[in-house]
Amino acid sequence: MAVVEPERTTARRAPRADSIRNREAIIEAAAQVLAEQGSTVDVREIARRSGVGMGTLYRHFPKKEDLVQTVLRDDFTKWAASARQAAIDAEDPWAALTEFYQQALTGYGRHRAIMENFALTWAVPDIEGLGQLRLVIDELCARAGAAGLLRPGVTTDDLLLLLVSLGHAVQVTDECRPQMWNRLLRISLDGLRAGRHREPLPADAAPDTGRGVHHADPVRTSTRRR
Amino acid sequence: MAVVEPERTTARRAPRADSIRNREAIIEAAAQVLAEQGSTVDVREIARRSGVGMGTLYRHFPKKEDLVQTVLRDDFTKWAASARQAAIDAEDPWAALTEFYQQALTGYGRHRAIMENFALTWAVPDIEGLGQLRLVIDELCARAGAAGLLRPGVTTDDLLLLLVSLGHAVQVTDECRPQMWNRLLRISLDGLRAGRHREPLPADAAPDTGRGVHHADPVRTSTRRR
Amino acid sequence: MAVVEPERTTARRAPRADSIRNREAIIEAAAQVLAEQGSTVDVREIARRSGVGMGTLYRHFPKKEDLVQTVLRDDFTKWAASARQAAIDAEDPWAALTEFYQQALTGYGRHRAIMENFALTWAVPDIEGLGQLRLVIDELCARAGAAGLLRPGVTTDDLLLLLVSLGHAVQVTDECRPQMWNRLLRISLDGLRAGRHREPLPADAAPDTGRGVHHADPVRTSTRRR
Amino acid sequence: MAVVEPERTTARRAPRADSIRNREAIIEAAAQVLAEQGSTVDVREIARRSGVGMGTLYRHFPKKEDLVQTVLRDDFTKWAASARQAAIDAEDPWAALTEFYQQALTGYGRHRAIMENFALTWAVPDIEGLGQLRLVIDELCARAGAAGLLRPGVTTDDLLLLLVSLGHAVQVTDECRPQMWNRLLRISLDGLRAGRHREPLPADAAPDTGRGVHHADPVRTSTRRR
DNA sequence: CATGAATGAGGATTCATTCAT
DNA sequence: CATGAATGAATCCTCATTCAT
Known part of the structure; x- marks a missing residue:
């Protein structure tokens, strides 16, 4: 016994x-x-x-949702890890940023569910597994900022939104024009870079058009029914 | 008769x-x-x-789809018109481009169906009503290009994809961070502008990382579409 | 026009x-x-x-529940009406009570859903359509009480519970011993009747056994999990 | 061997x-x-x-059913034993009957499965373990009958059905009105007792309404059982 | 022989589309 | 020709029972 x-x-x-x-x-x-x-x-x-x-x-x-969340948490984690690794392997802070986006978008840009949920970053408070990614971006942002390479005023949220945005570009061009998103990435990164002729990005600023909205809002999505 | x-x-x-x-x-x-x-x-x-x-x-x-297409054709048309008008009202080619995006995104960025279908630009051959928008962008692209303001190598497709991409940013931040997309717009426009330290955008080029994809593609989305 | x-x-x-x-x-x-x-x-x-x-x-x-509720409301109504009519047709208050039970049980005692829901009278506050039945019983109770025919202390709730109870008896004997419940009905009605040797029914009284529960409660249903 | x-x-x-x-x-x-x-x-x-x-x-x-039957056989046995003991402990035949019901209902009235299966007494030929309970009731019935205390014509089946019926009352009022069933028990027992003004209970008799069913049977449950 | 994972039929509900009035 | 009721395949989820380890 x-x-x-x-x-x-x-x-x-x-x-x-x-x-x-x-x-x-x-x-x-x-x-x-x-x-x-x-x-x-x-x-x-x-x-x-x-x-x-x-x-x-x-x-x-x-619940179906449980499975989805589990998969997404895993995939967000893998995503963050692989993109972070790419950044770490880079030679300088700017290359790190570049490599990060490159890897992040190449690796998971075509993952529909990841991109769908990533898009909810601002709508849903705590998406499972998203935290890690944000940390990586935080890091990159700080590093590039400290090196004086990042245009002043750029925030982690900006970089996140850029990733969401470019992720969508990947999805959209995946079938017919793969890699086309790379051009947009390069453009955006150039726009992000600090430079002589680049003024700082003001908080929540619109481009300096000096004018407001031209027409009455034709899309009345605010009156949500139900 | x-x-x-x-x-x-x-x-x-x-x-x-x-x-x-x-x-x-x-x-x-x-x-x-x-x-x-x-x-x-x-x-x-x-x-x-x-x-x-x-x-x-x-x-x-x-079919439901017929109705959707009809509505979207109309809305694409209105969209193109209003954005084009904003561009026309601008003082110079660059302001035209800026105003165009500004107006396009402010006016219809929150239109969910438009943005959904706009995303199909490359997947579906001929989206109803999309043509006009493309024409407008073509125009703007040519104008800014002719004025030497647009970074060489930038195509109409790039500008279209940028619009799709920013449109998504609008949708994603609409509820909690309206206007946040404006920062991304400014960044992108700055990246689009011709400048001393800006090399031309090569055809379908990736950022000059010198390296390819780091890991095997973890997302195998090419198989089995319904 | x-x-x-x-x-x-x-x-x-x-x-x-x-x-x-x-x-x-x-x-x-x-x-x-x-x-x-x-x-x-x-x-x-x-x-x-x-x-x-x-x-x-x-x-x-x-919802399935909507259909069920609709049917039950209808059936409760019909039930109350037919039982009430039987009571009205009776010659005296006691016959009214007798006829009421007779009709109520003969007519709907075999209706499984009605009896199921009727059983919830005390568990669920407002069962659809049950109110009418309660009113009828109230009436009968008052009438028989006023005539001095009902054993003092008997309440509408007692009569309701008796109906629930006998309804179950109907269900239970329906297939093999139809009408057997009638014997129980007669017994109960006799027990309900006022009489010389019948003391009033005290509020929530147990039979005068003078003793409590003999053994510890073997059925521990109070510790509900979940 | x-x-x-x-x-x-x-x-x-x-x-x-x-x-x-x-x-x-x-x-x-x-x-x-x-x-x-x-x-x-x-x-x-x-x-x-x-x-x-x-x-x-x-x-x-x-089979699940096997387990249920086994448990119920045991519980029916315990039930019968405990109720019988209460009856044996009583001073006279009538007290025995009273105590029996009292104990039976207090002890197991809240046992949902017992009450569910007890209800099948007449529908299902030989419910496991039910026999003993029937024997106890037989005994009580005989004893009270012999003492002239039980209204003539009352059978073991009547007493069984009363138990089923009151058991249901217990279940139905358990949560909100515990002990309310006791009132019904007292009423029923009074109705069961032999007395001057109490005529014998005829075999399978309906209360002496002199009339049959008033309306056509609105509940046609006889067709199509699964 | 114990374990608890696997099975899959069954049940409630939704929505694009068709059809009787 | 308008109406809105009817259709039924598709979808998520449960639970008695079987089976591999």
Whole structure:
């Protein structure tokens, strides 16, 4: 009775091998499908591709949302890591910034669900896994700023929004004009760079047009029904 | 021939007056709803707001898509016109470009369906109504280019993609950080401007990182589109 | 133009003929199925029996619960009315009470959904349609009480609970021993009647056993999980 | 024969000790859960509370129903025993009857699964474990009848149905009006008692209304049971 | 023999589109 | 020709039961 039962202890973990395989198959399949089709996917498609039944899927992830969040957290993490690594490998702060965007967009710009959720950065307070990415950008921003390379007034939020924005460009041109977004990236980075003829970016400033909105707002989206 | 059967002609027109009124009510309502909620709206919501029955709606537009396209063609047209006007009113080619973006984004950046479909510019061959916008941009591009203000190598497609990209920024920050996109616009415009320290933009060039993609592409979105 | 269009007005109501037929078919089918199987029925069974598609059913009743409530309100109303009529037709207050129970149990005792919901009288504050029944019982209680026929201390709630209780007896014996519940009814009514050797029913009194619970409560239902 | 293969016997017993412990844990947990939530509980909840896996549970009880029946047989037995004891402890036949109901309802009236299955007394031929309870009631009925205390014509079935009926009353009022059922019990017992002004209860008699059913049966539950 | 993961049919609900009035 | 009711495939999720480890 006092005898330990090592094989039972082992036996306790044995069934998990299967389970973990399945869990991973599900996440793998879900990641694929979410990348391809965004968060609106049919749960059954994920089950089919991962080779498990609906029940198995729902055992691991009680709500579709749970699965989506899990996958996205993972992918946000991978994303942040790979983009950060690219930045670290760079020679100077500006190259770091460049490499960061380059890698971030090349690697995950085509991931529909990631981009969908990334777009919610400002609408939804705490998107799972987004934090890490923000930290990386923070870092880059500080580094480039300290080196005097970044146009004064540029914030982490600006860099985030640029990433969201360019991520969308990637999605949009993916099928027919892959890499076209790279041109936009170069343009934006040039616009971000500090320079003699570049005045600082004022807080929440519009371009110095001196004029306001020309016409009455034709899009009345503020009157949300329901 | 046109006057042979006057009463039949009259008979034909009487219902058409109604019909036209209905058609316009539908389009008006659809435009509103599409702007607010994007193309995923329930057709019933459109019918409800326009005050016509589903049958009438489907008589005018046999598929939801037909209605959406019709509305978007109209809105693309209005969009192009208003943005073009802003450009025309500007004093110089560069101000024209600035005003164009300013107006385009302020006016329709929040129009969800427009932005959704605008994003399809490269994926779908001929989006209804998009042509005019492209013409306007073409014009602006040529003008600014001729004045030597635009960085060499920048194409109409670049400017279009920038608009798509910034449009997305507008959508994404609309609720919580309105106007934040303006900072991105300024940055991008600065990056677009010709300048001493600005080399020409090479055809489909990536930023001069000298390196390719760091990791294998983790997002395999090319397989199985529905 | 100023001419009224009476046929259009008529035309507006025409489509409803179908709709009303369907609505009634749905309610009829639902009433049947709910009576037979209780509130857990498959919605598709109701759709099938009423000969309409799922969409039609859900157009009329957006939630299953709505349909159930509608049917139950109707049936509670019919129930109260028929039982009340039986009471009214009776010669004296006591016969009224007797007839009331008789009719109530004969008519709807076998209605599973009604009895299920009736059972919730104390658990759920305001069951749709239950009010009328309570009013009828109130009336009967007062009448019989005023006539000195009802054992003092008996309340409307007692009579309600008796009805719930006997309703269950009907359900339980329906298949194999129909009418057996009648014996219980007679017993209960006799126990309800005022009489020389019948002391008043004290408020919330247990039978005068003089003793409490004999054993510790073997049913620990109070520790509800979740 | 029993001693031919002692080590095999031992080998057989070792696992069985475990097995028995498990079986009892399952039954214990099931009893609790069934009492709380009735027979519709999720089997997993039982497995969880008993601390065994689903496989073990299903090894002991191949169908959910088997487990339920086993538990209920036990609980019916305990129920019968405790109620019988209360009756035995009573001073006279009438007190015995009173105490029996009192104890039966106080002890198990809130046991949802018991009451659910008890309700099947007439629908299902041989409910496991119900027999003992019937025997106890038989006894009480005979005793009270012999003492001339029970209204003539009252049968064991009547007393059983009364118990079912009052059991339902307990369930129905448990949360909001505990003990309210006691009033109904007193009423019923008074109605059961023999007395001057109490005529015998005729076999399967309806109350002496002299009339039949007033309306056509509005509840047609006889068709189509699944 | 215990474990708990896997299975998949079944149930409520939505919405583009068709059709009777 | 307008109306809005009808249709039913598609979608998320649950739970009794089986099976690999």
